[in-house]
Amino acid sequence: MAWKTEIDSTKAKKIGSDGRLTCAGAERTLARLNGWLGDFAQARAWDLNFTSADGSDETNLVVTNGQRDSSIVGCVMSRAYLSKKTDKIDAVAGRVEGLPIQELLVRVDTLEANVGRIGNFEYGDSLSGFVAHMEGRVNELDSSQKTLLEMINDMSGDFRATLDVVWNEIVDVNIRLSLTMRAMANQVPVGGTVPVTKVKVPEPKPFCVVRDAKALENFIFDLEQYFKVTNTVTKEAKVTLTTMYVYEDAKLWWRSRYMDIQEGRCTIDTWDVLKKELRSQFFPENVEILA
Incomplete structure (x- = not known):
């Protein structure tokens, strides 16, 4: 079969390096196939018509030979199908013609590989960055803790000092106070003044209302001496201390005067004023009036 050998040879020439049939090769192969089938049909006394009466693309096949070979019929049908697709193949060929298919495929494969590497790199870089960030934070915390401990130690040392x-x-x-107390205990009295801590001071006798000016003056004198010995110097203290040593009717008188002081009707806030009040109330002539 010389025609089959030529087909195989032509097919081998029209297949590209990527194993695909090129558009230009397909078109030339279809033209050769039409010629071969025509010659074969004449040799077998067949009548082949690939155009219908109404001009449509439907294939009209008439086989006049009494002997029908199923394989030849299949080949003829394939040729008819390819004939109908010629226009579409031409359109696609016009768009694809001149494109470097193999180069584009290589570039696509390279791009996919690069995308995969970039994705892995970004993921790895992000993870590495996160780890580095966490390590930095841990180092900062360690440094802060060490600084805080150093500050606490310094403060503790300063506090101890x-x-x-x-x-x-x-x-x-305490030592100075002890020495001062010893010095005060051992010092010699000056001017005849006896230290209070060494002598028990007798308290003055209480004053009652009597018809005796001498008794009142002795009471006032005893209080003045008592003030000196006990070192009572404030006016308020002298008044308070004196009123603690009045009894009976004198106490009743002081209570009434104290109420007058509280209500603002009079003022007795010094020792001199109190002595004047005592003399005015408890001298003999005044005592008789009070009685």
Whole structure:
């Protein structure tokens, strides 16, 4: 079969390096196939017509030979199908013609590989960055903790030093106070004044209302001496202390005067004023009036 050998040879020439049939090769192969089938049909006394009466693309096949070979009929039908698709093949060929298909495929494969590597790199870079960030934060926390511990240690040392200084000052004050107390206990009285701590001072006798000016003056004198011995110097203290040593009718009188003081009707806030009040109330002539 010379025609089959030529088909195989032509097919081999029209297949590209990527294993696909090129558009130009398909068109030329279809033209050759039409010629071969025509010659074969004449040799077998067949009548082949690929155009219908109404001009449509439907294939009209008439086989006049009494002997029908199913394989040849299949080949003829394939040729008819390819003939109808010629226009579409031409259109596609016009669009694809001149495109570097193999180069585009290589570029697509390279792009896919690059995308995969970039995705892996971005994921790895993000993870590495996160790990580095966390390590940095941990290092910062460690540094802050160390700084805080150092500050606490320094403050503790300063506190201990301050406490030692205060304690030494307290000890020194206690020593000075002890020495001062000893010096005061051993010193010699000056001007005949006897230290109060060494002598028991008798309290003045209470004053009652009597018809005796001498008794009142002695009461006032005893209180003045008592003030000197006990070192009572404030006016309020002298008034309060004197009123504690009045009894009976004198106490009743002082209570009434105290109410007058509280209500603002009179003022007795010094020792001199109190002495004047006592003399005016408890001298003999005044005592008789009071009685």
